[in-house]
Amino acid sequence: xxxxxxxxxxxxxxxxxxxxxxxxxxxxxxxxxxxxxxxxxxxxxxxxxxxxxxxxxxxxxxxxxxxxxxxxxxxxxxxxxxxxxxxxxxxxxxxxxxxxxxxxxxxxxxxxxxxxxxxxxxxxxxxxxxxxxxxxxxxxxxxxxxxxxxxxxxxxxxxxxxxxxxxxxxxxxxxxxxxxxxxxxxxxxxxxxxxxxxxxxxxxxxxxxxxxxxxxxxxxxxxxxxxxxxxxxxxxxxxxxx
Amino acid sequence: xxxxxxxxxxxxxxxxxxxxxxxxxxxxxxxxxxxxxxxxxxxxxxxxxxxxxxxxxxxxxxxxxxxxxxxxxxxxxxxxxxxxxxxxxxxxxxxxxxxxxxxxxxxxxxxxxxxxxxxxxxxxxxxxxxxxxxxxxxxxxxxxxxxxxxxxxxxxxxxxxxxxxxxxxxxxxxxxxxxxxxxxxxxxxxxxxxxxxxxxxxxxxxxxxxxxxxxxxxxxxxxxxxxxxxxxxxxxxxxxxx
Amino acid sequence: xxxxxxxxxxxxxxxxxxxxxxxxxxxxxxxxxxxxxxxxxxxxxxxxxxxxxxxxxxxxxxxxxxxxxxxxxxxxxxxxxxxxxxxxxxxxxxxxxxxxxxxxxxxxxxxxxxxxxxxxxxxxxxxxxxxxxxxxxxxxxxxxxxxxxxxxxxxxxxxxxxxxxxxxxxxxxxxxxxxxxxxxxxxxxxxxxxxxxxxxxxxxxxxxxxxxxxxxxxxxxxxxxxxxxxxxxxxxxxxxxx
Amino acid sequence: xxxxxxxxxxxxxxxxxxxxxxxxxxxxxxxxxxxxxxxxxxxxxxxxxxxxxxxxxxxxxxxxxxxxxxxxxxxxxxxxxxxxxxxxxxxxxxxxxxxxxxxxxxxxxxxxxxxxxxxxxxxxxxxxxxxxxxxxxxxxxxxxxxxxxxxxxxxxxxxxxxxxxxxxxxxxxxxxxxxxxxxxxxxxxxxxxxxxxxxxxxxxxxxxxxxxxxxxxxxxxxxxxxxxxxxxxxxxxxxxxx
Numbered sequence: 001x002x003x004x005x006x007x008x009x010x011x012x013x014x015x016x017x018x019x020x021x022x023x024x025x026x027x028x029x030x031x032x033x034x035x036x037x038x039x040x041x042x043x044x045x046x047x048x049x050x051x052x053x054x055x056x057x058x059x060x061x062x063x064x065x066x067x068x069x070x071x072x073x074x075x076x077x078x079x080x081x082x083x084x085x086x087x088x089x090x091x092x093x094x095x096x097x098x099x100x101x102x103x104x105x106x107x108x109x110x111x112x113x114x115x116x117x118x119x120x121x122x123x124x125x126x127x128x129x130x131x132x133x134x135x136x137x138x139x140x141x142x143x144x145x146x147x148x149x150x151x152x153x154x155x156x157x158x159x160x161x162x163x164x165x166x167x168x169x170x171x172x173x174x175x176x177x178x179x180x181x182x183x184x185x186x187x188x189x190x191x192x193x194x195x196x197x198x199x200x201x202x203x204x205x206x207x208x209x210x211x212x213x214x215x216x217x218x219x220x221x222x223x224x225x226x227x228x229x230x231x232x233x234x235x236x237x238x239x240x241x242x
Numbered sequence: 243x244x245x246x247x248x249x250x251x252x253x254x255x256x257x258x259x260x261x262x263x264x265x266x267x268x269x270x271x272x273x274x275x276x277x278x279x280x281x282x283x284x285x286x287x288x289x290x291x292x293x294x295x296x297x298x299x300x301x302x303x304x305x306x307x308x309x310x311x312x313x314x315x316x317x318x319x320x321x322x323x324x325x326x327x328x329x330x331x332x333x334x335x336x337x338x339x340x341x342x343x344x345x346x347x348x349x350x351x352x353x354x355x356x357x358x359x360x361x362x363x364x365x366x367x368x369x370x371x372x373x374x375x376x377x378x379x380x381x382x383x384x385x386x387x388x389x390x391x392x393x394x395x396x397x398x399x400x401x402x403x404x405x406x407x408x409x410x411x412x413x414x415x416x417x418x419x420x421x422x423x424x425x426x427x428x429x430x431x432x433x434x435x436x437x438x439x440x441x442x443x444x445x446x447x448x449x450x451x452x453x454x455x456x457x458x459x460x461x462x463x464x465x466x467x468x469x470x471x472x473x474x475x476x477x478x479x480x481x482x483x484x
Numbered sequence: 485x486x487x488x489x490x491x492x493x494x495x496x497x498x499x500x501x502x503x504x505x506x507x508x509x510x511x512x513x514x515x516x517x518x519x520x521x522x523x524x525x526x527x528x529x530x531x532x533x534x535x536x537x538x539x540x541x542x543x544x545x546x547x548x549x550x551x552x553x554x555x556x557x558x559x560x561x562x563x564x565x566x567x568x569x570x571x572x573x574x575x576x577x578x579x580x581x582x583x584x585x586x587x588x589x590x591x592x593x594x595x596x597x598x599x600x601x602x603x604x605x606x607x608x609x610x611x612x613x614x615x616x617x618x619x620x621x622x623x624x625x626x627x628x629x630x631x632x633x634x635x636x637x638x639x640x641x642x643x644x645x646x647x648x649x650x651x652x653x654x655x656x657x658x659x660x661x662x663x664x665x666x667x668x669x670x671x672x673x674x675x676x677x678x679x680x681x682x683x684x685x686x687x688x689x690x691x692x693x694x695x696x697x698x699x700x701x702x703x704x705x706x707x708x709x710x711x712x713x714x715x716x717x718x719x720x721x722x723x724x725x726x
Numbered sequence: 727x728x729x730x731x732x733x734x735x736x737x738x739x740x741x742x743x744x745x746x747x748x749x750x751x752x753x754x755x756x757x758x759x760x761x762x763x764x765x766x767x768x769x770x771x772x773x774x775x776x777x778x779x780x781x782x783x784x785x786x787x788x789x790x791x792x793x794x795x796x797x798x799x800x801x802x803x804x805x806x807x808x809x810x811x812x813x814x815x816x817x818x819x820x821x822x823x824x825x826x827x828x829x830x831x832x833x834x835x836x837x838x839x840x841x842x843x844x845x846x847x848x849x850x851x852x853x854x855x856x857x858x859x860x861x862x863x864x865x866x867x868x869x870x871x872x873x874x875x876x877x878x879x880x881x882x883x884x885x886x887x888x889x890x891x892x893x894x895x896x897x898x899x900x901x902x903x904x905x906x907x908x909x910x911x912x913x914x915x916x917x918x919x920x921x922x923x924x925x926x927x928x929x930x931x932x933x934x935x936x937x938x939x940x941x942x943x944x945x946x947x948x949x950x951x952x953x954x955x956x957x958x959x960x961x962x963x964x965x966x967x968x
Contacts, residue, residue: 021346022346022349094891096892099464102266107264119845146882157882160875166822178460182461186429190429191396192643219457221342337649388639392644402916404918405919508828581919583921587748634915673825674878700941702904707825707877709823709825709826
């Protein structure tokens with residue numbers, strides 16, 4: 001009987017506690033940077049190799065325009081933006097160990113580049129930046145890290161660059177929501193960063209019986225310190241005085 | 243016109259390619275180990291602090307029994323099992339940077355232990371193993387790693403222990419599906435392991451408008467090399483001849 | 485001829501530049517913590533298993549007393565100290581891959597503990613803290629991390645704990661100088677921390693034809709942001725006003 | 727009295743044990759790759775910015791020729807070689823946190839490149855490969871990883887690439903011995919690789935009162951599984967039958 005009561009209390013208290021999922025919050029300050037994953041044609045252009053599956057979510061979220069809003073406000077307020085790109089080279093196609101989407105990305109030549117030290121054929125390719133972002137990425141407030149190689153920043157210099165430049169707090173956006181964006185969120189949290197996510201400046205694949213965008217929003221809410229809309233975070237950044 | 247056709251082809255080819263999400267597959271061999279996250283009371287016992295939100299999924303998946311099946315077959319076939327536990331100490335409650343669920347876990351004293359080098363009050367606590375697993379975890383084929391501190395193995399010795407013991411391939415299960423289990427999957431993949439997940443030997447929180455278990459299954463399918471049921475992987479292990 | 489001149493200039497400018505090895509400096513501030521590796525009997529007690537090779541350096545440097553000075557001033561000024569210990573369990577003795585000193589440490593049962601979740605036989609063993617440090621380590625300003633498993637903090641929670649508590653700057657000391665202390669210095673630098681080393685609050689093995697302590701001092705000078713003596717850093721901490 | 731005897735035994739046994747520093751050994755097999763750090767002009771060419779301090783050691787060790795021997799035998803026996811380069815971009819010069827040599831490298835514009843996605847001015851620069859290595863690095867058995875950013879591979883994809891291609895065992899060489907080579911050795915060991923070092927296919931700075939090469943050899947002997955000369959490892963590779 002005592003045990004049953006304990007269980008009932010646990011159930012109720014659990015429900016009520018979770019129903020009030022904490023919102024630790026996120027304040028823009030001088031140690032805050034923006035991180036954008038994969039702002040590249042293969043995800044964001046109707047000509048990109050994944051548009052057939054991510055186009056619906058990109059369109060619904062207004063992702064392309066929202067990411068541009070982040071680049072704009074960052075330039076205006078001199079917030080540092082770190083862009084973590086995704087490239088595959090010839091040697092990456094010889095991997096003996098692959099997960100499902102890794103196998104797919106290699107098969108459809110997503111993000112392919114010809115050579116580590118050459119840029120032949122890069123311009124306008126699926127691996128290139130979306131055209132409208134190029135002028136922002138060339139600015140001095142934007143740092144392009146080494147490419148990540150699976151989904152997360154474990155194998156590139158993003159965390160190091162953030163720390164070497166003095167940043168602890170990250171506003172995260174980019175593509176695609178449940179893969180590179182979410183893996184960046186998770187690993188940055190494991191590295192001790194305070195991370196917020198801009199949920200409509202990202203998008204994910206939608207397939208029959210598998211909504212990757214919705215899955216990512218569940219995890220953003222549970223793992224990040226705060227979830228913003230683009231409108232909300234642009235206002236926060238705009239109001240921030242260094 | 244050419245562009246429209248390109249887009250249409252991209253859409254169709256994207257859809258058809260993704261519709262055939264690759265299944266790289268996973269074969270049990272001598273370099274294969276089992277990894278189990280958080281087989282502890284606070285997730286798996288009706289007295290645990292999260293039962294109110296995970297109990298439904300644990301019950302539906304038959305998680306407790308399925309995890310026991312994995313411990314049993316591992317003992318029978320002498321497969322090494324790595325258990326990656328979750329403990330919080332007094333100093334973890336002073337963290338200045340927390341995500342939503344981290345804040346919650348600290349608030350409800352989940353996985354709390356009194357002292358790094360003492361075990362007062364540990365037995366039977368929420369941080370202790372589920373009673374029925376204790377006899378398996380005491381066996382020589384089971385290695386308990388350092389506790390992970392957020393969700394993933396980035397800050398414990400799991401990856402090192404796997405490598406030092408000669409393992410490349412991981413069968414992953416445990417609690418909870420979209421948090422520690424999924425973060426373990428993601429970071430082990432980033433460390434170059436071949437990872438499969440046992441989707442009914444895990445479970446996740448279910449809340450109004452937020453089904454963490456379903457979110458995790460989307461990501462298991464997209465990121466892992468293969469997704470098993472307990473019945474399937476038990477048969478694979480049983481059929482494996484060293 | 486032009487090439488020869490270039491070479492000569494390079495040689496001279498190289499020499500003069502290196503002769504003025506930069507000293508980036510290190511200022512104690514509110515984001516500064518102390519990190520101490522392996523303040524344990526097996527390194528610091530005459531009864532420890534390595535005393536035969538490290539005793540000379542420990543004695544010459546006054547290491548035991550200097551480490552105590554760091555604990556004392558930290559307590560006095562409420563500076564947080566992170567202790568990163570070294571323990572080996574039964575499963576660590578089955579590693580299939582070992583370096584030279586790893587093989588030796590396992591062979592001589594250095595830092596051995598009986599069980600991950602038990603403390604039988606721990607007190608007073610080679611793995612235990614040096615007696616005179618116990619009262620300091622029990623204080624609230626000291627955080628004991630998970631044990632590191634090889635030499636560096638890559639497989640424990642030290643970097644995470646430092647970040648979660650808000651620290652960027654590390655004053656490093658402990659045992660032994662070219663192994664765990666230096667590997668901690670190197671990996672903390674790779675994680676973006678500003679690291680200084682207290683060169684006489686550490687010590688290293690001295691063997692015929694192999695002076696590990698001297699080797700470590702070369703690397704402290706080249707890699708750290710600053711190298712202190714105990715006397716210097718105690719003064720710096722003492723003068724620091726929060 | 728008993729204590730004194732214990733101490734004496736510890737001293738003697740410590741000395742005798744260390745005097746027989748274990749040599750775990752290293753066998754070339756199908757899971758073995760070669761890793762070469764920084765085979766670039768700024769270290770290996772008389773025109774490089776560090777020749778004034780490393781030239782003596784490079785010449786004494788015959789490093790340039792020995793590295794070429796490794797490239798040659800790798801090509802002949804189809805052993806995969808991973809080259810981990812060192813590049814600095816404009817944004818790296820804004821780091822707020824630097825160690826001594828990091829500050830120096832930035833000051834003398836070592837390894838500088840103009841742009842992440844452009845190669846203007848790269849050819850023949852200090853950041854470029856030594857001319858005589860170019861034909862080998864262009865071969866199919868050579869994989870160029872992302873640049874490391876401090877000294878170790880923590881922030882590039884070397885460990886991932888090794889694992890994805892199925893390698894556990896590493897033959898390590900390159901520049902400079904106590905900085906990038908040694909930090910690669912240390913972090914690869916922490917990632918569970920079996921690492922051997924080729925002690926005359928590397929070299930280090932020699933300055934008044936500071937012999938970086940000698941320091942690195944002490945640590946190679948204590949940390950690696952085996953230390954080879956170029957002649958020895960070339961013979962081992964030559965004798966290896968896949």
